[in-house]
Every structure is written in C-alpha cells, then in structure tokens.
Amino acid sequence: MTGEAFAQAVQTYGDTVYRVAFHALNSREDAEDVMQTVMLKLFEYDKEFESEAHLKHWLLRVSVNESRKLLRSFWRRVSVPLDDWRELEAPEHGERAELLEAVMALDPKYRLAIYLYYYEGLTVAETAAAMRANPSTVQTWLLRARARLRSALDEKAEDQEGSVYVRPQGIL
C-alpha cells in the first residue's frame, strides 16, 4: 500500500476502527491504541485488497481481533471505569446519553454485535465473520442485547413521528 493510499485509508476508516475498539473495550485510550495497532498492520499488509469492501471487512475483523487481545490480556488486571465514555464529548441530549450508557453497559460481545449490525450495517453473517462466531450465535447476541436494552431504557412513546429507522446498506 502506498503512503498516499495508506493516509487515505486512515482518514477514511480511522473512526470506524476507533468505534469498534471503543465498543469492545469501553476505553478511549485503549481504543486509540488498538486503532494505532490496526493501522500499522494495514501499513505492513503486503497483499492487495480486492475492493474497498474487502479492505473494510479486513479492518473490522482485525479491529475485533486486536480489541479481543487487549481485552483478554489487560482488562482483567486493570479496572477501567464503566463510565469512561463520559470523557468523550457528551451526547447533546439526555436520551442519547442514556442510550449510549445502556449500550456500553452490555457485555463487550453484545456491544460489538449491536455496533456492527446497526451502525456498520453488516448482515448477521458478516457480523459473525468479523467476530469469528457462528451466525446463530450472533443472532442470539443481538436478541439478548436488544432485550437488555429494552429493559434498561425507558419505553419511548409509540408515536415518535419521523422516527423511521433505515439500516445502512450492507457493505456488499
């Protein structure tokens, strides 16, 4: 990968990698470290990517793997405050802060599945591939995550006008 292509990739996908790592680790500093590690791996990757989608899939998978490594090695020894996310720019509205808090209170695998499925728009199969899990397992994680979020959050009014959610188009 040329320097220019790499710089472009970092600008394009840096936030993506950061968000994956943040959801996995619930720590801004850990997320930055993982982002750096993943991007260095990208820089040293000596094969051509078939497409932009291939590149993004690769980055998601490596981000999950690197986050997992850090989670296994470091997390058990270091106590990271649950509300480390508060150091980020706080969401403007109370509801959003509540929503993010509820998501970040989930188990890491549930948080990641929610992020990859809803924000990145991956299919269940793609999410499973990124997380090295079975699609049926990911389905279960998503179900459980939604159930836990439902019980954690206040029920919103049924008639929220204009609140029509459209999942982003899948990568492929």
Place this chain on the structure above:
Amino acid sequence: MFDPKEYCEVCRELRAPEKKIEEIIAMTEHRTPKKWVRSLGAGLTACAAAATMVVGVAAANPEAAQEFFAHITSAVKVDEFRRDLTTKDGEQVTVLDLPQATVENQNGRAILVVNGEETDITDQLKAAGSYTRELSFGGTQVTVTVEGSATEWMLTTAFETLDGGLQTFTIDSKGSSMTAPSDTAEGDTETSAPKSEGVLQP
C-alpha cells in the same frame, strides 16, 4: 426502547482524535517520528519516557512482542531483569522483565496474583494497610508490596540492580504506572495512564 436510528447518530459522534490520526499517518511517512508508544496487545505494553521503556514479557510471548523485538538492532543483557536495547531508529531502550503481578478484586476480596499464583491478602491489607511478599526470580530477590484495598490498590515491584541501586515498578488499580530507579526522588518517568504513554506489565 432501543432506537437504532438514535444509536447511529450517537455513534457518529464517536470519533478518533484528529491528532491521533495525524500521528499515525506521520509515523509511516518517516517524518520526524514522535516517540510513539503503542500497546503491543496480548499481555505486552510498551512505555517510553525519558528514553526508558519498561516492557514485561508474558510467558507466552505473543505475536505483538515479536513484532516489537523486530525493531531492535542490538541488545545488551545487563542483569537478570534488564536488557539495554537499541532500536532501528537509534533509540536507547531499557527493557525490564518483571514477574507478572497484579491484584484482582474477587467478590470484594483482594487477591494478589503473582505469576498465576493467587493469594488472598484481604485480611493483611485490612490489618496493616499493606502486604509484602519476597520472592526469588531468576536468582534475584524481588519484593512485591501491595497497599490499599481490593478496590483501590497500589502494587510495587522492587529489585536490586547490578550497581546496587533499587529499581521499582508501580501500578495501581486505576491503571497508572510508574518506574523509578533509586537515585531519583520521584522517578525519571511519569505516572501515566496505561496505554498510550506506556504501561507495563506482562
């Protein structure tokens, strides 16, 4: 109720610091590289401050550690715990190999874990405020001292260097770390959060 649309809007606000992005790009362009320090994952994290790097090498040497050592051009073994290395960039690095020691909070009990061996030190901490264990590691005496409680603790690993000085390495429950040779009052490294400024420990 979980609103995916709102969740996506919140995620959009989660962004990597621009400075970090620029740093990453700059590293690979081989411009005047900042003294970057990166987490090496899987039980290995590197800390650089005042040209001293502390690295604890896990028993199962992970791929990340191998990657790190690929940048080393020369190494001089100073003693059982210490090696002075020179990186590709000419940076002088001191590597300390420390026993794995940490404190875990298990159901409110303070459990000292040293190289996988667990000891419940809750009662000693409550009674004396601290707990000390001396162990032999590679033929050298190492002292591990814990102060505090199961939830808030500070662990210091200390050993005598070849020149008779005392090298200490401290971590705490918040994830901060510090190394200090005996000839500096506060240590010639900074107390830092675990990751980007370095950390430690296997």
